[in-house]
Amino acid sequence: MDHASSFGAAAAAYAEHRPDYAPAAVRWALETAPGPRVLDLGAGTGKLTATLVAAGAAVTAVEPDPAMLSELRSALPGVRALSGSAEHIPLPDGSVDAVLAGNAMHWFDMDVAGPEIARVLAPGGVLAGLWNTVDDGVEWVAGLAEVSGSAAIGPRDTPASWRAETAAMFPAGFGSAEQAGFAHGQVRTAGSLVATLGTRAGMLVMPDGEREAALGRIRAYLASRPETAAGEFTLPMLTCVLRTRRIQTTA
Structure with a gap:
């Protein structure tokens, strides 16, 4: 089974166990956006979508997996939710002020997705990726990462690995990238944390x-x-954000 297409089979578990995103991280991602229209790209079951709605954004969600999209529509019936992908975005040119992706951008084929994202962004629009990482600066969390192995806690899942893995992720046509991390946390039990780690693609x-x-x-x-x-x-977690802006070109 391909990693990128593995989530649909576990869509209900993903919806139940995956964390949301720190509101401060979403605010930072959007603070330079020219307007309120936000595309949640690779929206999954709507974890980031819900945080965007709570922040007052006018959200359109796009997700390629039918099972994940069904969970999103059930959880957030008031949100415009469309079938599509980063490589084929079903929106008109210049129709959004920001494109955000929650734990999804590393799956995009940026050679194709980059021009598509630039196409749907308004001039000066923001592109940001958000990733929830575990805070391995806490001793017991570092031990958990060691025991779990890279299939459960791997690339981009701790702050240092996230910084290294995402530093050069953005495509051509966008400005210099900025990185920031925001304290977050998820209330768990041992059983629910095991279930959460079981939804990782490598697992x-x-x-x-x-x-x-x-x-x-x-x-x-x-x-x-x-x-x-x-x-x-x-x-203990951090929501880590990588953001940039579309470069405005002159005719």
Whole structure:
């Protein structure tokens, strides 16, 4: 199973267990946008969409996976939600003031998606990617990352790896990129955190036996830690943002 197409089979679990995004991160992503029209590109089940709606944006969501799109429409019936992809955006030229992508931009074919994103952006429009990372500056979280392995906590999933992986991600036609991180957290239990990590793309494409063994190691680790062994706890996170603006050209 391809990583990028692995989520649909677990759409309900993704909707239940994946975190939302720090409101401060969304505000920063949008602060230089020329207007309120925002495209949530690769919107999944609507985790970022919901935060954008709460921020007062006029949101259009675009998602290629039918199961994920169905979850989004069920959760957010008032949002315009369309089938499409970063490489084929079903919107007119210059129709949005910002394009945001939540934990999705690394799946885009930027050679094709870059010109498409530039096409739908108004002059001076913003392009921003948001990623939720675990804060491995916290000792028990660093231990969790080590036990989980790269299939569950891998590239872009910790602040340092995120900075390195995204530094050169933006396509031609956009200005210099800025990076910032914003404190966030997700209330979890040991069981729900295991379920969350089970929705990672690397886990979803594992053979069943390997996935269950990996999840078993994570369960054992969480049971061994006083921070996570009993009841609810907050998983320390950062919502990391990479933003730029479309370069305005003159005729």
